[in-house]
Amino acid sequence: xxxxxxxxxxxxxxxxxxxxxxxxxxLPQHEYTGGWEHFVGGGVAxxxxxxxxxxxxxxxxxxxxxxxxxxxxxxxFEAAPLPEGLTETSGAYPIDIDGDGWMDLFILRVGxxxxxxxxxxxxxxxxxxxxxxxxxxxxxNAFSAWWEDDGRPVMAVGNYVDRTNPEGPFFACDSNxxxxxxGDAYQATPLTPGxxxxxxxxxxxxxxxxxxxxxxxxQYYVRGGYEQMWDIQERRFLTxxxxxxxxxxxxxxxxxxxxxxxxxxxxxxxxxxxQLMQIAQENGGYVAAPFxxxxxxxxxxxxxxxxxxxxxxxQFGDVDNDGLADLFIAKGNVDQMPSNAIHDxxxxxxxxxxxxxxxxxxxxxxxxxxxxRGAALVDLDNxxxxxxxxxxxxxxxxxxxxxxxxTGNWLAxxxxxxxxxxxxxxxxxxxxxxxxxxxxxxTIGGGHAGGQAGPLHFGLGAATExxxxxxxxxxxxEPTSSSVAANQSVIISRD
Numbered sequence: 256x257x258x259x260x261x262x263x264x265x266x267x268x269x270x271x272x273x274x275x276x277x278x279x280x281x282l283p284q285h286e287y288t289g290g291w292e293h294f295v296g297g298g299v300a301x302x303x304x305x306x307x308x309x310x311x312x313x314x315x316x317x318x319x320x321x322x323x324x325x326x327x328x329x330x331x332f333e334a335a336p337l338p339e340g341l342t343e344t345s346g347a348y349p350i351d352i353d354g355d356g357w358m359d360l361f362i363l364r365v366g367x368x369x370x371x372x373x374x375x376x377x378x379x380x381x382x383x384x385x386x387x388x389x390x391x392x393x394x395x396n397a398f399s400a401w402w403e404d405d406g407r408p409v410m411a412v413g414n415y416v417d418r419t420n421p422e423g424p425f426f427a428c429d430s431n432x433x434x435x436x437x438g439d440a441y442q443a444t445p446l447t448p449g450x451x452x453x454x455x456x457x458x459x460x461x462x463x464x465x466x467x468x469x470x471x472x473x474q475y476y477v478r479g480g481y482e483q484m485w486d487i488q489e490r491r492f493l494t495x496x497x498x499x500x501x502x503x504x505x506x507x508x509x510x511x512x513x514x515x516x517x518x519x520x521x522x523x524x525x526x527x528x529x530q531l532m533q534i535a536q537e538n539g540g541y542v543a544a545p546f547x548x549x550x551x552x553x554x555x556x557x558x559x560x561x562x563x564x565x566x567x568x569x570q571f572g573d574v575d576n577d578g579l580a581d582l583f584i585a586k587g588n589v590d591q592m593p594s595n596a597i598h599d600x601x602x603x604x605x606x607x608x609x610x611x612x613x614x615x616x617x618x619x620x621x622x623x624x625x626x627x628r629g630a631a632l633v634d635l636d637n638x639x640x641x642x643x644x645x646x647x648x649x650x651x652x653x654x655x656x657x658x659x660x661x662t663g664n665w666l667a668x669x670x671x672x673x674x675x676x677x678x679x680x681x682x683x684x685x686x687x688x689x690x691x692x693x694x695x696x697x698t699i700g701g702g703h704a705g706g707q708a709g710p711l712h713f714g715l716g717a718a719t720e721x722x723x724x725x726x727x728x729x730x731x732x733e734p735t736s737s738s739v740a741a742n743q744s745v746i747i748s749r750d
Contacts, residue, residue, distance in 0.1 A: 270575040270662055273603065273619040275643060275655035282324060283334040285652040287628060289317035289343075292365045294589045295415070295453055295472070295507075296345025296396050297628030297646045298568070298705025302358040304349075304377040308744075310633050310709055311377060313360055314646050315344040321362075322652075325377055330636060330656055338381045341369060346629065346704025348398045352386065352407060354675040358708055361410065363395040368412065387440020393429055394418050399455040399467060399700025401487065402676040402728060410434040410441075411467055411700075413452030428480075431469070450480035454509040456701035457487065459683070461519045462498075462539035464488065470506030470524055482506060482524070498540040504531055508703035512571035512580045513694040514610070518683075520696065523582065525566030525703070527595055529553045530584060549612035552584055552602045556614045557622065562596040565589060568703035572632035572641045573714030574619075576663035578693070579606040580714075585645060585703070587626030600624045601645065625650040629705040634712060639665040639742060641712060646705075664718060664741035667710035670697060670725065672749035679749065681728035684711055688718035715741050723747065 287297035300313040309326040316322065321344045324332040346363040353359065357373035359382070367390040372382035383390060397413025414429035431446040450471035460466040469483040481501035484493040493499035505527040511520040519535035521544075532550045533541035544550060554561050568585040575581070584602040588595055600622035604612035616622040626648040635642045640657035647653065666686060670679035682697045695711045715721060719741050726734040727749050739745055 270577045271660045273574050273605065273615050273657070273659045275619050275621050276658050277620065277653070278330050278656050279651060279654045281330050282332050282652055282654050283322065285314050285316070285322045285646075286319055286650060287315060287317045287646050287648050288319050291590075292343075292394060293317035293345065293648070295628075296363070296704045297648055298346030298363070298703060299629040299631055299644055299646050300347040300349045300360060300705050300707070301631045301633050301644070302349035302708040304358050304373055304379075305375065308637065310635055310707075312631075312644060313347050313349075314652060315346045315363070315629070315704060317345065317648075318343065321347070323377065323379070326635060328636070330654070332654075335377055337379060338371065342366075345394075345396050346398070348400070348699060348706045349708035350400050350408065350410075350699055351677055351708075354407070354677050356677060361398055361400075363398060363412075363704060365394050365418075366392055368393075368395050387438075389432070389434065389441060389443035391443075392418060396704050397431075397452040397455040397469070397700075399457040399698075400680070401457045401465060401699070402680055405674040405676065407436040407675055408680070408699075409436070411446070411455050411457065413455050413469065414449060415451050415453070415472070446485065448480075450483070453507050454701060454703055456509045456511060456698060458511055458520060458696050458698045458700075460484065460539070461535035461541055463519070465681070466493070468509060468522065470504075470509050472507070473503055473505045498538060500540070502531070504529070507565070507567045508569045509701040510569035510571050510582070511696070511698075511701065514580060514606075516692040516694060518685075518694050523550065523569045523571070525569045525584060527565045528563040530564075530566045530569070548610070549614070550582060550604060552586075552604065552614075555586075555596050555599050556602065557600060557617060558598045558624075560596040560598045562594065564599050565592075565595050567628050568630040568705070570630065570632050570702060572712060573665075574603065574605065574632070574641055574657065575659050576639065576665045576714035576716070578663060578691075578714050578716035578718075579608070581605045582612060583630060583632055583643065585627035585630040587628065587648060590626070598624045601627055601630075621655055623653060625653075629703055631705070631707055633707055633709065634667065637744065639667070662714075664715040666713045666715060666721060666739070666741055667744040668713065668723060669710040669744065669746045670749070671746060672727065676728060678708065679725075679728055683726040685724040685726075685734075686713045686715075687722040687724070688715060688720070710744055725749075
C-alpha cells in the first residue's frame with residue numbers, strides 16, 4: 256500500500272504569508288567563483304564556533320578565499336581569520352571530530368581535503384596531519400558522517416570526476432572514500448563504484464536502518480550509473496532484491512524530513528529538471544511523490560524562461576511555525592548551459608494542511624535569480640524564526656531575516672551526551688502535541704556541499720506545551736521523555 260503525505264496535521268495557528276528582509280549588506284563581501292571545477296560546490300557550513308549560542312558561518316570560495324563570518328548578534332557579522340593556504344574550497348561540514356565540545360570543519364576541496372580543529376573564539380587550526388587524515392589530489396563535493404562507537408566518527412567523502420584520468424571528464428568518475436578511525440589516525444577505504452556524487456546523507460532509511468544515500472550527477476555517469484544506497488551495518492549497496500529501485504537523475508542535493516509523523520523520512524533529491532521527492536513506505540521502500548504535490552519545481556515559477564530549472568541545495572524547515580515543514584531549493588544554471596533556464600529563481604515551497612506545497616518565494620522576497628548553490632535555513636538571532644543564507648556563484652552571498660508576522664509557536668532542541676559523539680548524531684527526536692507527532696533525525700551531511708550543526712527546529716502551530724521523546728544513538732531501551740513549554744531553546748542531556 257502506498258502511504259501518502261500529510262492528511263491530518265498538527266494543530267496550526269493562523270499564519271501570515273512569509274516575509275524576509277534582505278540584510279545581505281550586513282555580510283562582508285563574499286562570492287563563490289572559479290572555472291569549470293567550481294561549476295558545482297559552493298556550500299556553507301553553519302555552527303556555533305564560539306559558544307555564544309549564535310550560529311556562525313563558513314562559506315566556500317572556489318577560486319576565491321573561503322570566508323568565516325562570526326555572528327555578533329542583531330544580524331551583524333564579522334569576518335574572522337582562517338589558516339593560511341586554504342584555497343580551492345568547494346564546501347564544508349561542521350563536525351566535532353575529537354569530542355572536545357568545539358566544532359571542527361571538514362573542508363571539501365578541488366585538491367587534498369583539509370580538516371580544521373575548532374577552539375575557543377572560533378579559532379581554527381589545520382589538523383589534517385595531526386589527526387592522520389588521508390589526503391589525496393581529488394575533487395570532493397559530498398560528505399557525511401556517523402558514529403559506530405563511543406570514539407571518533409566514521410566519515411564518507413564523495414569524490415567527483417577523477418582529475419588524473421586523461422580521458423575525462425565524461426565517464427571518468429572517481430571512487431568515493433570511507434574514512435575509518437584506526438589508532439590515532441584514519442584509514443581510507445575506497446567505496447566503489449563511484450558515479451560522481453554531489454551529495455551524501457547518512458541517516459535511518461525507510462527500513463529504519465542506518466544507510467548512506469548517495470546522489471550522483473548523471474552528466475558524468477551516463478553509462479550505467481544510478482542513485483545509491485549503502486547499508487552502513489552490512490557494508491554493501493542495496494539492490495532491487497532489498498526493495499531499493501535504482502533511479503537515475505542529475506543528482507545535486509539531498510534533503511530529508513518525516514512529513515507525516517510515521518517515523519520514516521521522506522527524501523528530496525534536487526536535479527536538473529524535476530526535483531524528485533520520494534515518499535517512504537511501510538515496507539521500507541520509496542515511491543515518487545505525485546506530480547501535483549507541488550515539489551517538482553521543474554521550470555522557473557516566474558518569467559518567460561520555460562527551460563528546465565537546475566536545483567542545488569535543498570532543505571526542509573518550518574518557515575512560519577505552523578507545524579508543517581516547508582521546503583527551500585537553491586536554483587541556478589551550471590554556468591551558461593543553453594538547455595536549462597538562465598533566469599531561475601530560488602524556491603520557497605510552503606506546505607499546506609492537505610500536504611501540498613505552494614510557491615511563496617516571490618511573496619517572501621527571496622526569489623533572486625543568481626546562480627545559487629549552497630544555502631541554510633537557520634535561526635540566526637534566536638527569535639524562533641528560520642532565516643536564510645544563500646551562497647551564489649559569481650555573485651555576492653545573500654542574507655535574509657525572517658520577519659513573518661503571526662507565526663505559530665516553536666521549539667529548538669539540542670542534544671548532548673558523554674563520549675566522542677557529544678552531539679548525539681544518529682538520535683531521533685519526536686515532538687508530540689495533541690496526539691500528533693513531528694520526527695527529526697540528528698544527521699551530518701546532505702544539502703549541497705554544506706550543512707549545519709545546531710538545534711533541531713520545530714514549528715508548533717497553536718500548541719503551547721509539547722512532549723519531547725529522544726531515542727539516543729545505539730539505544731535499545733525506552734527513549735528519554737519530557738514535557739516542556741513552547742517558544743524556547745532546550746538542551747536535553749543523556750544520563
